[in-house]
Amino acid sequence: xxxxxxxxxxxxxxxxxxxxxxxxxxxxxxxxxxxxxxxxxxxxxxxxxxxxxxxxxxxxxxxxxxxxxxxxxxxxxxxxxxxxxxxxxxxxxxxxxxxxxxxxxxxxxxxxxxxxxxxxxxxxxxxxxxxxxxxxxxxxxxxxxxxxxxxxxxxxxxxxxxxxxxxxxxxxxxxxxxxxxxxxxxxxxxxxxxxxxxxxxxxxxxxxxxxxxxxxxxxxxxxxxxxxxxxxxxxxxxxxxxxxxxxxxxxxxxxxxxxxxxxxxxxxxxxxxxxxxxxxxxxxxxxxxxxxxxxxxxxxxxxxxxxxxxxxxxxxxxxxxxxxxxxxxxxxxxxxxxxxxxxxxxxxxxxxxxxxxxxxxxxxxxxxxxxxxxxxxxxxxxxxxxxxxxxxxxxxxxxxxxxxxxxxxxxxxxxxxxxxxxxxxxxxxxxxxxxxxxxx
Numbered sequence: 001x002x003x004x005x006x007x008x009x010x011x012x013x014x015x016x017x018x019x020x021x022x023x024x025x026x027x028x029x030x031x032x033x034x035x036x037x038x039x040x041x042x043x044x045x046x047x048x049x050x051x052x053x054x055x056x057x058x059x060x061x062x063x064x065x066x067x068x069x070x071x072x073x074x075x076x077x078x079x080x081x082x083x084x085x086x087x088x089x090x091x092x093x094x095x096x097x098x099x100x101x102x103x104x105x106x107x108x109x110x111x112x113x114x115x116x117x118x119x120x121x122x123x124x125x126x127x128x129x130x131x132x133x134x135x136x137x138x139x140x141x142x143x144x145x146x147x148x149x150x151x152x153x154x155x156x157x158x159x160x161x162x163x164x165x166x167x168x169x170x171x172x173x174x175x176x177x178x179x180x181x182x183x184x185x186x187x188x189x190x191x192x193x194x195x196x197x198x199x200x201x202x203x204x205x206x207x208x209x210x211x212x213x214x215x216x217x218x219x220x221x222x223x224x225x226x227x228x229x230x231x232x233x234x235x236x237x238x239x240x241x242x243x244x245x246x247x248x249x250x251x252x253x254x255x256x257x258x259x260x261x262x263x264x265x266x267x268x269x270x271x272x273x274x275x276x277x278x279x280x281x282x283x284x285x286x287x288x289x290x291x292x293x294x295x296x297x298x299x300x301x302x303x304x305x306x307x308x309x310x311x312x313x314x315x316x317x318x319x320x321x322x323x324x325x326x327x328x329x330x331x332x333x334x335x336x337x338x339x340x341x342x343x344x345x346x347x348x349x350x351x352x353x354x355x356x357x358x359x360x361x362x363x364x365x366x367x368x369x370x371x372x373x374x375x376x377x378x379x380x381x382x383x384x385x386x387x388x389x390x391x392x393x394x395x396x397x398x399x400x401x402x403x404x405x406x407x408x409x410x411x412x413x414x415x416x417x418x419x420x421x422x423x424x425x426x427x428x429x430x431x432x433x434x435x436x437x438x439x440x
């Protein structure tokens with residue numbers, strides 16, 4: 001019996017009535033804009049409508065927790081495309097409007113301005129939102145999250161020399177803001193429930209390296225810290241943890257992860273499970289509706305795992321697959337996912353998705369500031385973290401895509417190039433079999 005993921009959507013142009021209606025894209029982040037651009041690049045000559053819940057032009061997201069917070073940086077996030085691009089490509093935009101509901105039978109979207117927009121194909125690229133704090137005092141002024149341009153600009157105003165900044169959560173966002181705040185002369189305390197930084201995405205050696213890096217810049221860490229309340233009068237003044245310790249704070253940032261903005265799809269009866277479920281073409285359980293970017297959950301074509309990835313690379317790759325399928329063209333081959341963060345000027349680049357049970361092999365001496373950590377799964381290179389080592393990142397990314405088998409002893413010797421640490425020929429057959437299984 002075939003699943004919804006196997007059903008074919010009607011080919012573009014088959015229905016002359018539907019073909020008169022546009023592709024409507026809900027969400028103008030990286031993935032939504034890339035779908036629109038990809039459709040035009042692939043020759044789509046029908047209408048394209050981008051719906052953006054924020055005002056202004058679609059903008060870059062990564063700088064919000066990095067460059068935009070620096071002194072002297074412009075108070076505007078870099079735009080994804082200049083306004084002329086949309087006009088030249090015939091891409092219509094509605095800004096400051098949200099999609100309220102989907103009528104799947106009538107193929108229309110109800111917008112917050114009261115209008116309905118018909119679609120030939122609908123693409124949901126609504127991204128994710130900051131996971132909210134639920135402790136008492138979480139709504140006090142001074143408690144912030146960081147997800148939008150306005151969030152970043154408000155935070156930037158508050159990060160002044162001497163300000164006491166309490167950051168809840170030691171993930172990418174929390175640590176990037178910690179670095180920016182420390183550079184501006186703030187007193188920074190990071191409260192983390194787990195026992196090390198970035199525990200969800202990396203291994204202990206990398207965590208220790210970045211904890212020490214932040215420590216050298218004056219950042220204080222408190223691990224095993226379960227926040228129980230945020231207290232103050234008119235504004236947040238302190239953060240209290242389970243053992244009763246209170247940490248004074250003029251600014252509180254909650255960096256405890258994100259939630260997918262899947263409600264539009266879920267309310268329309270589209271299958272969701274911590275993300276909108278999509279197949280390899282980006283199609284949802286409704287063949288006329290696609291989803292792309294942070295909001296999606298899908299089966300990895302690399303290792304067959306069910307996953308939701310929050311990274312620009314995945315947002316753009318999924319956008320390409322959606323645009324390709326709508327126009328009836330082949331998409332690019334699946335790429336190994338990759339991620340990056342910069343903290344105190346040190347760049348961590350990750351290729352592949354690490355699993356906690358993977359074998360961890362450190363290549364090089366972390367104290368030297370340039371090293372890598374390879375992660376082996378069933379003898380094959382599954383992921384890598386590289387610190388200030390772009391060349392090894394590129395090599396590892398290629399080896400992961402090949403399903404290369406790695407000799408752990410050879411890999412542990414940093415004098416041996418990672419490409420020469422393979423145990424026999426890369427397991428192309430194994431990787432191909434995995435890919436075929438993931439697509440079936």
